[in-house]
Amino acid sequence: MTESESASITAAGQEVRNLLLRIVAALVMAPLAVAIAYAGGWLWTGLVTAAAIGLYVEWLAIIGARKPRLVVLGILILLGVGWVDAEHMAAAPIVVVVVLGILAVGIFSPERRVWAAAGIGYALAASIASSAVRLDPIWGFSALMLVLLVVWATDIGGYFAGRFIGGPKLWPRVSPKKTWAGAIGGFVASLGVAGGFAAFDLGKTVPLLVLGTILSIASQLGDLFESAVKRKFGVKDSSRLIPGHGGLMDRLDGFVAAIVLAAIFGFLRGGADGVGRGLMVW
Numbered sequence: 001m002t003e004s005e006s007a008s009i010t011a012a013g014q015e016v017r018n019l020l021l022r023i024v025a026a027l028v029m030a031p032l033a034v035a036i037a038y039a040g041g042w043l044w045t046g047l048v049t050a051a052a053i054g055l056y057v058e059w060l061a062i063i064g065a066r067k068p069r070l071v072v073l074g075i076l077i078l079l080g081v082g083w084v085d086a087e088h089m090a091a092a093p094i095v096v097v098v099v100l101g102i103l104a105v106g107i108f109s110p111e112r113r114v115w116a117a118a119g120i121g122y123a124l125a126a127s128i129a130s131s132a133v134r135l136d137p138i139w140g141f142s143a144l145m146l147v148l149l150v151v152w153a154t155d156i157g158g159y160f161a162g163r164f165i166g167g168p169k170l171w172p173r174v175s176p177k178k179t180w181a182g183a184i185g186g187f188v189a190s191l192g193v194a195g196g197f198a199a200f201d202l203g204k205t206v207p208l209l210v211l212g213t214i215l216s217i218a219s220q221l222g223d224l225f226e227s228a229v230k231r232k233f234g235v236k237d238s239s240r241l242i243p244g245h246g247g248l249m250d251r252l253d254g255f256v257a258a259i260v261l262a263a264i265f266g267f268l269r270g271g272a273d274g275v276g277r278g279l280m281v282w
Helices: 003-039 041-063 068-086 091-108 113-135 140-164 180-199 205-232 248-270 275-280
Strands: 169-171 175-179
Touching: 003 041, 003 140, 041 068, 041 113, 041 205, 041 248, 068 091, 068 113, 091 113, 113 140, 113 248, 113 275, 140 175, 140 180, 140 205, 140 248, 140 275, 169 180, 175 180, 175 205, 180 205, 205 248, 248 275
Parallel strands: none
Antiparallel strands: 169 175
16 A cells, blocks of 8 residues: 555545544534524523634634733623623614724734724624524524524535535635535525425525525635635634534634624514514515
8 A cells, every 4th residue: 555545545534533523513512502592592692602702712812812801801792792682682782882892802902903803793793693583582493593504504515515526616715625516515405494494384485595595605605704714814723622623613604694694684674673583574
């Protein structure tokens, strides 16, 4: 056996182990996330806030600015927004906390101020949007599950289509492993999810297909955005928190983009208290 053949076998074995780790981690995390999403209330807000804190800390680590005072400041800001969300307060207090929080992180950051401020903005957007979509007592869970399942389907469909079909790269300068086949495979899988919701009478077919399309594209753009940030700072994984997945940002990058877009769209159609309804009822 030549050295190149041995290296290929080793690489293939490592890829199989990573895939198994991804599957096991998903089988543990996905049902837990769905159960907490169904429960809603403080449980969901707590999970969202914890995830947002993790995103912020990983962002600081990526840009090389994880200073204790910035970490503590960001945690306090995110906990404050989580508390406001859990109490279902008016939008004005949230806007005030967000603006002051972004300014504070920028002011207290000794270096890379704009990037540090963008990090807290990224985490705040993820937290607020996730809470807003779930808030509607009737349609919130369905709307949240639509976003989650579209993102998961996009990720899974993209992985297997890219792995078994391959072909031209999507954007090799930013993400060398992503292919056009993977992008299309993820998109097709997301349409399957949207069609499933329509089949179970959880919305009208055409709007759901359009929404699934938009959210799938947003998810893939969110993934590329995180890859671009990591490449700029020479980082491979945001952390090693999740076996087979890397860090929270590696796992949630697509979800953050999709949930923020979904929240904006739902807000424009249903108002602050009807984001879920705005997404699902046409």
